[in-house]
Structure formats: C-alpha cells, structure tokens
Amino acid sequence: MTDKFPSVLISPASMAKVDRDAALSGLDSYGLMRRAGFAVAAAALRHYPEAVRFVVLCGPGNNGGDGFVAAAALREAGGNVRVFSLGDPGQLRGDAAKAFADFDGAVEPLEAYRQEQGDLVIDALFGAGLSRDLPPSVTDIIDRLAEVDVPVLAVDLPSGLDGATGKPRPKAFQAQHTVTFVARKPGHVLLPGRGLCGEVEVFDIGIPRRIVERHAGIVGINDLAHWAAMLPRLSDASHKFTRGHLTVFSGKASATGAARLSGLAGLKAGAGLVTLASPGSAVLVNVSQTTAIMIRTVDDIDSLQDYLTDKRMGAFVLGPGFGIGEKARAFALALAERRLVLDADGISSFKEAPESLFDAFASGETRLVLTPHEGEFARLFPDLAGDDSLGKVEKARAAATRAHAVLVYKGADTVIAAPDGRALVNANAPPWLATAGSGDVLAGIIGGLLAQGTAAFEAAAAGVWLHAKAATRLGPGLTAEDLASAVQPFQAETDC
Ligand SMILES: NC(=O)C1=CN([C@@H]2O[C@H](COP(=O)(O)OP(=O)(O)OC[C@H]3O[C@@H](n4cnc5c(N)ncnc54)[C@H](O)[C@@H]3O)[C@@H](O)[C@H]2O)[C@H](O)CC1
Ligand SMILES: [K+]
Numbered sequence: 001m002t003d004k005f006p007s008v009l010i011s012p013a014s015m016a017k018v019d020r021d022a023a024l025s026g027l028d029s030y031g032l033m034r035r036a037g038f039a040v041a042a043a044a045l046r047h048y049p050e051a052v053r054f055v056v057l058c059g060p061g062n063n064g065g066d067g068f069v070a071a072a073a074l075r076e077a078g079g080n081v082r083v084f085s086l087g088d089p090g091q092l093r094g095d096a097a098k099a100f101a102d103f104d105g106a107v108e109p110l111e112a113y114r115q116e117q118g119d120l121v122i123d124a125l126f127g128a129g130l131s132r133d134l135p136p137s138v139t140d141i142i143d144r145l146a147e148v149d150v151p152v153l154a155v156d157l158p159s160g161l162d163g164a165t166g167k168p169r170p171k172a173f174q175a176q177h178t179v180t181f182v183a184r185k186p187g188h189v190l191l192p193g194r195g196l197c198g199e200v201e202v203f204d205i206g207i208p209r210r211i212v213e214r215h216a217g218i219v220g221i222n223d224l225a226h227w228a229a230m231l232p233r234l235s236d237a238s239h240k241f242t243r244g245h246l247t248v249f250s251g252k253a254s255a256t257g258a259a260r261l262s263g264l265a266g267l268k269a270g271a272g273l274v275t276l277a278s279p280g281s282a283v284l285v286n287v288s289q290t291t292a293i294m295i296r297t298v299d300d301i302d303s304l305q306d307y308l309t310d311k312r313m314g315a316f317v318l319g320p321g322f323g324i325g326e327k328a329r330a331f332a333l334a335l336a337e338r339r340l341v342l343d344a345d346g347i348s349s350f351k352e353a354p355e356s357l358f359d360a361f362a363s364g365e366t367r368l369v370l371t372p373h374e375g376e377f378a379r380l381f382p383d384l385a386g387d388d389s390l391g392k393v394e395k396a397r398a399a400a401t402r403a404h405a406v407l408v409y410k411g412a413d414t415v416i417a418a419p420d421g422r423a424l425v426n427a428n429a430p431p432w433l434a435t436a437g438s439g440d441v442l443a444g445i446i447g448g449l450l451a452q453g454t455a456a457f458e459a460a461a462a463g464v465w466l467h468a469k470a471a472t473r474l475g476p477g478l479t480a481e482d483l484a485s486a487v488q489p490f491q492a493e494t495d496c
Pocket of ligand 1: 018032034036060061062066125126127128130131132133134135155181205
C-alpha cells in the first residue's frame with residue numbers, strides 16, 4: 001500500500017497518459033485494474049469489518065471496473081455483496097467489461113438501491129474520467145446518503161468530485177475513506193475536495209516510476225522535497241550580515257502591530273537583521289515595543305530612496321497595517337529592483353492599476369511574492385477569480401505568470417505558484433492557523449527567507465510550510481503573537 005510519490009500530484013489528464021504509456025510498455029492493464037480493485041476490497045474489510053452489506057455502485061467506465069473487481073473479491077472473502085450499476089453493464093468496454101464478466105453475481109440498476117442499516121457503500125461510479133455534471137440518478141443517491149449514517153468508501157475519487165480542481169460537479173459523495181492509485185490528484189488536496197475524500201490512501205498498483213515521473217509535471221504537494229535543499233545553511237562563518245537584512249514597513253502610529261509581527265517572524269525565520277521602516281509619527285510606539293528589531297524613520301519616497309542607497313537592504317515586506325493608497329504604490333514601485341513580499345494593503349493598493357506593479361517586476365529573476373487571500377486575489381485578478389472553469393491551482397499559475405511574481409494564494413489549501421508554471425498545494429495547515437495577524441507572520445517568514453538569499457518560489461513554499469508547522473506545534477488557541485514567537489527555521493532532524 002506504499003505511497004511511492006508522496007510529494008507528487010497527478011491531474012486526471014496526466015493520469016490517463018500514465019495509463020496509456022503503461023499499456024504501451026506492455027503492462028497488463030487488466031492486471032492493474034485487478035490490483036486496484038483488490039486494494040479497494042482490502043480497505044473495505046480493514047476499515048469496516050462490521051459491515052452487514054457491501055454495496056458496490058458501479059459506473060460506466062474503468063472506475064466501475066475497479067468496483068466489479070472489488071465486489072468479486074469481497075464475495076470471495078465471504079462478504080454479503082450487492083452490486084448496483086449506472087446503465088447497462090453489458091455495454092462496458094475493455095478492462096471494465098472483463099471485470100464485469102469475471103464477477104459472478106447479480107447486478108441491479110442503480111435506481112433500485114435503498115440504503116439499510118449496516119451498509120458500506122463502495123462508490124465506483126466515476127473517477128478520473130468524470131467529464132460533465134453528474135446525472136440526477138446519482139445526485140439523488142448523494143442526497144439520500146447525506147441524510148443517513150451510511151459510510152462511503154470512494155474508489156479513486158468521490159464520484160462527482162473533479163480530480164483536477166477539487167470542485168463538485170455539482171455534488172459529490174461524502175466519503176469517509178478514499179482509495180486512490182499511483183499518486184494523489186489535485187482534487188484530493190484542494191478544497192472542498194479534501195473534505196469530501198475523508199482519509200486518502202494511495203496504493204501502488206505497479207506502474208513503473210519512470211512512467212509516472214514522465215507525466216508527473218510540475219504540480220505537487222508542498223513538502224520539504226521541493227525546497228529543503230534550497231534553504232539557507234548556517235556555518236561557523238555565518239554572521240548577522242551574511243544572514244541578510246529584512247526591512248518591514250510599519251503603518252501609522254495606530255497600526256504598527258502587524259509590521260512588528262512580520263518583523264519578529266522574519267527574525268525567527270533566520271534573517272540576520274530586521275529593521276522596521278516606520279513613519280516618524282509611529283517611531284515612539286515601535287521603539288517602545290521592540291528589542292532585537294531596529295527602527296528607522298522612513299516617512300516618504302525621498303527617505304526611502306535614501307535608505308535604499310545601502311545595497312545590503314535586500315528584502316522587504318510591505319503591506320501589513322500599512323494603509324491603502326498612493327504611498328503604498330510609490331513605495332512598492334521604488335522597491336522593484338529588490339526582493340519584495342507584497343501583502344494585505346500593499347496588494348489592495350494596486351486594485352486600479354495592477355499592470356503597473358506587474359510591469360515593474362517583469363524583467364530579471366523573480367523578486368516579487370504576492371500573498372493574497374481570496375478577496376485580495378480578486379482585486380488584482382478579477383477575471384481569473386471569476387472564471388469558474390478554473391481551479392485554484394490554475395488560477396494561481398495564471399496569476400503568477402501574468403504578475404511575474406510568486407503567488408501565495410492563501411486559504412486552508414494555500415497554493416504557491418511560480419511564473420514558470422510550478423505550483424504546490426499546501427496540506428499541513430491546522431484550522432486554528434486562521435486567526436487575526438496570521439498572514440502578517442507568514443509575510444515575515446517569507447521575507448526572512450528572501451533576505452537570506454532563498455529563491456522566491458522556494459522561500460514562499462517553505463514559508464507557508466514553516467508557518468503551518470509552527471501553528472501545529474502550538475496547538476489550538478494560538479494568537480499571532482504566539483505564532484510569530486514560535487517560528488523556527490527548518491530543521492531536518494526534527495521537522496521531518
Ligand atoms: N492507473 C490507474 O490509476 C488506474 C485507474 N483505474 C481506474 O480507472 C478510472 C478511470 O477510468 P475511466 O474509464 O477513464 O473513467 P471513469 O470510470 O471515471 O468514467 C468514464 C466514463 O464515464 C462517462 N462519464 C463521464 N462523466 C459522466 C457523467 N457526468 N455522467 C455520465 N457519464 C459520464 C465517460 O463518458 C466514460 O464512459 C480511475 O478513476 C480508476 O478508478 C483502472 O482500474 C486502471 C488503473
Ligand atoms: K468513485
């Protein structure tokens with residue numbers, strides 16, 4: 001049952017190519033289906049040994065074929081099995097037709113299914129091949145099951161869930177367990193799909209690594225495999241100047257806390273020095289509440305230009321508590337040669353003129369990291385936000401390419417995307433991370449990594465992961481102050 005590709009996400013379209021290449025390479029495709037079906041039967045017996053009936057709902061494609069193999073195996077194991085088919089199983093083709101032929105039992109029409117106490121429903125209606133909205137005969141069953149306490153084990157994906165986008169079409173089964181094959185699909189980790197899948201188990205059905213890697217592409221799960229080797233390493237020769245200087249812009253006197261959270265998080269993430277660039281009117285407030293963090297008065301664009309004559313000032317966070325408007329726009333554009341995390345008010349300031357921001361950072365290495373939540377994303381990319389045909393990964397990738405920036409599209413399923421198409425879906429965030437000031441801490445961590453020279457995509461991805469890791473260490477009830485204080489640089493020995 002090993003998950004050989006824990007960092008990989010394969011879209012349903014790529015999975016079809018994996019299947020095709022596996023068959024072309026001479027692998028017995030019916031053998032793959034049999035292994036898939038046996039894995040489903042084994043999971044059903046392992047998780048639901050007390051089931052009175054195994055109800056297998058079979059669809060018109062290979063997902064249904066997996067269902068017939070599982071039904072035969074469960075019957076062989078002595079289970080009470082009932083099979084219901086969407087459409088005439090006599091019309092099945094290829095491996096699914098073989099699986100049906102090898103199932104020696106009655107098959108009833110899907111519409112005949114009536115749930116009973118003690119049922120386990122094995123949902124083998126649609127998997128990777130779902131290509132349009134579910135028919136009413138299936139949505140009716142989903143509605144009925146939503147009202148009773150019958151567990152569902154989904155084969156590959158809960159039927160109705162789009163494996164590419166994580167969206168239901170228009171509804172999907174609510175599974176307790178999902179058994180998938182080869183590798184996770186984006187729909188298993190993107191919301192609301194992640195919640196519809198229940199616990200996901202990945203089974204290796206014997207497709208060779210070289211075929212999977214050929215089609216795995218550049219979308220994955222955000223884990224250390226994607227960035228650990230690119231993070232800064234301390235050595236005896238390290239001192240505070242070699243560890244980089246992060247500058248965080250403070251808001252006015254009544255809105256300084258957000259910048260201090262970012263600054264502390266940047267320091268904790270390993271930046272050698274952190275300066276709060278503060279309006280003169282807020283300097284006293286900032287000075288009275290900081291110790292390791294330095295304060296410098298930066299009131300206007302001239303004082304910023306003066307500050308920027310020191311080329312060691314390499315990385316900046318602009319936005320938390322800063323205020324929306326012309327000053328934020330002018331500051332961001334003045335920073336176009338440096339590395340910048342633009343967050344919160346910094347993002348909203350460009351609602352009317354996003355192209356001016358994107359153009360400023362267009363040439364050279366990727367230096368801009370944008371960290372919008374859903375509302376802020378819609379301010380900069382209204383057309384992408386409103387395009388229901390796109391999933392969150394596609395939206396983030398398109399936005400990153402347009403903005404010449406790394407996109408951190410926040411949420412419980414944060415997506416990190418680079419202009420070159422790479423994208424990672426984050427999956428280690430606990431729900432209690434959603435608290436006031438949490439985003440300020442994230443911006444600071446990413447800024448701290450940028451200051452140390454980590455490339456923008458890896459800094460953003462590692463930052464999102466470390467942020468969630470700190471929250472997990474703290475547990476429920478954390479505040480943003482706790483979170484900023486709990487940030488730690490990545491440590492392979494304890495974090496893996
Ligand atoms: N390597 C593997 O991962 C293996 C996966 N297997 C299983 O195969 C399915 C994918 O099979 P496929 O035949 O491509 O797709 P489906 O079974 O999901 O459905 C295709 C079938 O359904 C029709 N269809 C699509 N959407 C609708 C709709 N809304 N209403 C009605 N009909 C619809 C479509 O036209 C096709 O006829 C994968 O999920 C795994 O479970 C194999 O076992 C081999 C190894
Ligand atoms: K399914």
